[in-house]
Amino acid sequence: MHYARNTWYVAAWTADLDMSKPTGLRILGERIVLFRTESGKLVALEDRCVHRLAPLSLGRCEGERLRCMYHGILFDSDGAVSEIPGQDVIPRDAKVRAYPVVDRHGWVWVWMGDPALAYEATIPATIGTDNPDYLMGHGFLDYDCAAHLISENLLDFSHIGYVHADSFPQGDQMAKTHADIRPIDQGIRYRRWVENLASDAAGFPAEPLDHYMEYDYVIPGILMMHIAGFPLGTAKSLEFGSPDLANAVRDLTFTGQAVTPIDEHTTRYFFCYGMHRDFGTEQMIEPMMQLVRKAFAEDKVMIEAQQKVIDETPDPRMIPTSHDRSITMYNRMLDKMIRDETERQAVA
Ligand code: FES
Ligand SMILES: [Fe+2]
Structure with missing residues (x-):
């Protein structure tokens, strides 16, 4: 394996x-x-x-x-x-x-x-269901696919406008522009702004804001993502740099996700999603969870179908696009770690 x-x-x-x-x-x-x-x-x-x-x-x-x-x-x-x-x-x-x-x-x-x-x-410093500052829902899903296909989905959010065309309002903005992606210890950091977004964290229509999203994806498949809403014009005034999350005016949410291989063909996908207590109430969590459960079900349909096609393809070669940069970066780190472990074992 x-x-x-x-x-x-x-x-x-x-x-x-x-x-x-x-x-x-x-x-x-x-x-x-x-x-x-x-x-x-x-x-x-x-x-x-x-x-x-x-x-x-x-x-x-x-x-x-x-x-x-x-x-x-x-x-x-x-x-x-x-x-x-x-x-x-x-x-x-x-x-x-x-x-x-x-x-x-x-x-x-x-x-x-x-x-x-x-x-x-x-152990990654994620925010979990035990964090007193966040109201959180949680769950897991089992996928009939290899873990790396879920990691690759989480490393490339350009799929949001297509797989989640019915669930998330960002449209193809995520695919037509590029996020700032850089390597960090054990993984990658992804940062981007979505300007003038007229819906709240649960997907309901709301006063438009500039939304900032930032996540780390680290080995062996842990995603830690903050999203926060700022007044219109904030993205431009910061020249699309990182804001201070403490200045968010709405929609300060966190999601922690973990991709754990059960075996080569099945994977357990753990997730939590929550709103900072300063901006949310208990009643807001269930609609948020409904939205993410719907979105994860959309990913599952696509990824399990992708796995079937890969399995039926004698020589499954892929042509990367510019959005695959984070996947390449992460997979290189993971491959190196596995290679080092194998070599260390051989020496021992
Ligand atoms: S005591 Fe465990 S199998 Fe017999
Ligand atoms: Fe997705």
């Missing part, structure tokens, strides 16, 4: 986890069981019992441990077997893999690579 391993992948929304029992999921084709111990520690283990390979996600949480509910073997939170019913000796290699796991910004992040390299400080 062509994926980076030494990075944090979003595994779940913390709010969606059932704390009373283990949860099974897959990332990069690996089965993982998530559970919370009695003392509140979040644990991620390989979801495969050492005995006869039953899934531990069908198991039972017992204090700080997890019991396989096939024949009762008990696992510590580090993956080691601590009890085999009816047997005193525990084989030395009776252990499942434990993954570094962190609960942050409303998401559960799992480190898929070398645990010695897992630094919590490298």
